[in-house]
């Protein structure tokens with residue numbers, strides 16, 4: 086296990102968490118996933134009296150802070166002892182620009198960038214949160230770490246728990262996660278429990294267990310998970326030379342990431358790193374959009390839904406981080422919207438086609454921005470960053486179906502690329518070559 090040994094790691098700070106509902110401060114040296122006083126969601130406390138400049142994040146070559154795009158932002162993370170940190174050198178992911186994506190979104194030239202979180206060690210943004218949660222679990226001597234998951238959190242936990250040598254227990258909705266994610270989680274050695282029911286049922290069941298048994302819960306209700314995910318925002322800002330974009334768009338499921346992004350922006354602002362906040366745009370799948378409906382009611386009326394979408398990663402009907410996510414949207418004057426599966430699949434197919442690639446849920450960012458530009462809610466001249474949350478290899482079944490099958494109306498999909506079959510004859514192959522060259 087790697088450890089960090091730079092001057093910043095020697096700064097003594099207290100490890101505490103604060104309830105966002107009642108404001109009670111609790112010691113952070115134990116596993117907590119809700120406030121013992123009132124049941125509210127907890128935030129890890131960060132020293133916001135410090136003044137930071139981008140130069141604080143220039144790491145010494147060869148140090149772990151240079152290798153991990155999470156621990157590089159240590160001043161804005163909870164003070165977990167350096168020798169307890171469990172890392173797989175996550176983060177430091179690419180920011181891509183491609184004119185075809187800006188055109189598709191309806192944005193002006195050069196105004197759309199993709200932050201690709203599929204480049205993390207297990208192929209999704211979850212690794213950024215997991216390095217902090219598992220490091221915390223390691224620091225407090227957790228005997229077992231558990232999560233409920235639609236597949237990416239479970240794969241990430243499997244990997245980080247294995248790195249730390251701590252047993253992992255994961256609950257997944259039976260038959261409802263992609264084969265790639267299931268295989269990954271099994272392979273990393275986690276104890277996989279397939280629960281009859283959906284993600285919401287699995288998380289509820291697990292929270293009942295962790296309320297009365299000594300099991301460390303690694304879902305994003307754990308205040309330390311979002312801390313790592315904050316670094317997606319810090320890294321985007323760093324990629325942009327700390328110039329604040331107009332919009333950061335991301336997919337929304339259990340809403341841990343939306344919660345983390347708002348906290349990151351608030352903290353970056355308070356320590357003096359940025360002079361203003363971008364708008365956060367959270368995009369849900371239309372069949373799993375309770376947060377979008379809540380937003381449309383002016384945050385007046387919330388109702389969980391029975392989730393249904395092809396994007397299994399975000400097939401969640403009752404997001405656990407709802408209150409924290411609402412805070413993020415309100416803080417940034419953000420927008421919550423939803424897109425039908427067809428739009429999500431087309432946006433994904435375009436991201437794939439131009440050579441970048443992502444899993445279906447990830448494309449919600451692009452599909453949502455396109456919708457909001459068309460509605461006039463994002464200006465074509467806005468500078469937009471869309472977060473792509475996982476790699477193309479997470480869900481290959483959906484890719485093959487998209488390209489080989491017609492849509493529900495019997496039409497070929499917008500970006501369908503069908504393989505052809507030929508007899509093993511040169512003439513037949515030449516005809517295919519002709520077609521490939523001349524279109």
Ligand code: F0G
Pocket residue numbers: 209211233234235236237238239305336337338339340341342343398399444446447474475
């Ligand atoms: N994109 C991907 C690829 C995801 O796996 C998830 C969530 C999200 C977006 C949504 O992020 O929950 O923070 O709003 N996946 C979780 C999991 C639920 O179990 O892997 P969120």
